[in-house]
Amino acid sequence: MTDNPQSYRADGDGTGVGTGDGAGAGDGAGAGAGNTVAAAAVHAPAHEPPLWRVRHFFHRHPEAVPLFVLLCSLAGFGLALGGKFFSPFALTLILQQVAVVGIVGAAQTLVILTAGIDLSVGAVMVLSSVVMGQFTFRYGLPPAAAVACGFAVGALCGAVNGFLVARVRLPPFIVTLGMWQIVLATNFLYSANETIRSQDIAAQASLLQFFGGKAQLGGAVFTYGVIAMVALVAGLQYALTRTAWGRHVYAVGDDPQAAQLAGVSARRVLFSVYILAGLICALAGWVLIGRIGSVSPTAGQFANIESITAVVIGGVSLFGGRGSIAGMLFGALIVGVFSLGLRLLGADPQWTYLLIGLLIILAIAADQWIRALAR
């Protein structure tokens, strides 16, 4: 009881929780507080082998790996194909082709960051787009109201997922596996398997095709869908890194009990994530109409698998709590670059799947290696 905090500071390095870094010359008893922080920060990695530092770098910047792979694949296909690939038109075409997957992938990233998975994203997207179309054409609602209804349906699906995961505590994989079937079946039953033709939409409800609109910059073509994807990813990147909600998403994915004991309501965070994911899927449904022109209940069949692929290649850990939404975007772009590049090379499209499959396994292996740092 005669001790005071000052005395701890002085002898802290001698007896206490040291870094194991005996060579930390600046850590002596007399060193000022500011110095010791700097010393610890600078010294610790300096004594570690280079591989450890690489690992640490990736650990802290989970989007660096997919960014590196993206740049390499761009360079590779650029060398192989030259101007045919490295043109503003071709490069922005890749963006257009990944816009829908990128948006669904954003929803998927949120869920996976909480250590969940959402298999229903594609079905929710399609149902939302069908609702937007059918509410306009079957019930004669103004397109804006129909779009709002589409978002409401997306949010509702997300809320059901969120309720079952957060409140009833069912495993996300099973919940969303069930919701995938339910939503997809609802989609076919409700739409009566009927497609709304592109010409009709353009003539009567062009708002539904809004995201197919284009902004041209020289040869580069940016659809509004691409712009929406980039804006969404930027907005979510901000929310995840700069707001308390974002920190809580990571904390809940990392260790839900710990987050709960620290005073975070894990239930509320999970619920908000699934609802937001549903809303983002509805946005993807709207963008999907812009991309294909028509409203089709059979569109986007593989969006759930493609979104998980983008997330995994993007370095987001399936175990939750690690990764970034920007990484997911890089992951989606890698898939886009491979698809277009191989097609321009005239290769069998199966090569794309084969290479993407390899990338997925490599990405998971890299994730394990980086995560092993934790123990």
Place this chain on the structure above:
Amino acid sequence: MNATVDSVAPVDAAGSVDSTVALMSARGLRKRYGNVTALDDADFELRRGEILAVIGDNGAGKSTLIKILSGAEQPDDGEMQLDGAPARFDSPAAAHAAGVETVYQNLALSPALSIADNLFLGREIRRRGLAGKWLRMLDHREMERQARRKLSDLGLLTIQNIRQTVETLSGGQRQGVAVARATAFGGRIIIMDEPTAALGVKESRRVLRLIRDIKSHGLSVVLVSHNMPHVFEVADRIHIHRLGRRLCVIRPGDYSMDNAVAFMTGAKPAPS
């Protein structure tokens, strides 16, 4: 940050503040999990400015008692008082708001988040002005500044780059972060569940000194531990828990460790 630490008069070793006043108490706590009765009419009393150790055999209900006191679980029956007024904690956040902070045995840290993020988890500081109000932007710089100051108050600064993730820290360092979090927000009562169980000898010494240091700042500590030498070294009083209830409270000077263990295991009847 440590407003409470500053505002509460430090208590010297003799305990000049009236230390017989109950700061937190509970009566008749009951908690059942299915067929298992974890707490059966348990009482509890923590006095102002003391270190109260809670000991008991495995399965005696210590953990359940701690969970209820810290708001992680709610009792089926029984009442709690804080400062003489009835209190009920529906969540850990409610306990935090009442000044009751807990360092859990597993520390309840998020390994992938930084030290600063962990310290402020659930109590983040937002920027002033529009960025904070409308964009809900966090003030990372301020949180890091406060985290650094708190760790230096506890003598833990030497180790940490405040942005380092918690998983890169040693067990003792993590313990330090958890303790810093418990004391950083003006808590008056710090509950520590087995703080030395996972630590080596040196790190244990350090935690014991931290506990005394917390007390010297006028805070009250509940120390749950299996380690009799540690308990007898720092505790003012020892609450012995047996079969879901408080068996007795002893002073470490009055009984030997062997006696305490005998009471705890039922080998000897409790003193009246």
